[in-house]
Amino acid sequence: MNNTEVRQQINQYLDGLSSERLELVADFLAYLADKESEDATQELFDNS
Template identity: 60%
Template structure:
């Protein structure tokens, strides 16, 4: 099996992935572990650098998506003021309204 044999959609947060996608992620991680055990120290260092690059790139993409939300800074400041002043409703009690 090669990495191209596994179709994985990682565009959503892992907190909300369906069981099929989680199973695919597990399979890919197992295959990566198998390959890692066969590599030289130099190649492991290369993979580490590449993994760090991909992680940084993914993090930057997520940050950019947040920045593109209209008025996000103002909304966060308003939410913080609501929290500090106690103007909140516990979401668990929304059915009671």
């Protein structure tokens, strides 16, 4: 599945969620984005 297909599927799931569940998803995405950033930073340190 390519990125476009994944994003479309995610949007379909999001459309069916309550406000409370959407907040949980937003928190989880923020966690993943932060983790991604930390991992990228660590990789830079490891390669220097």
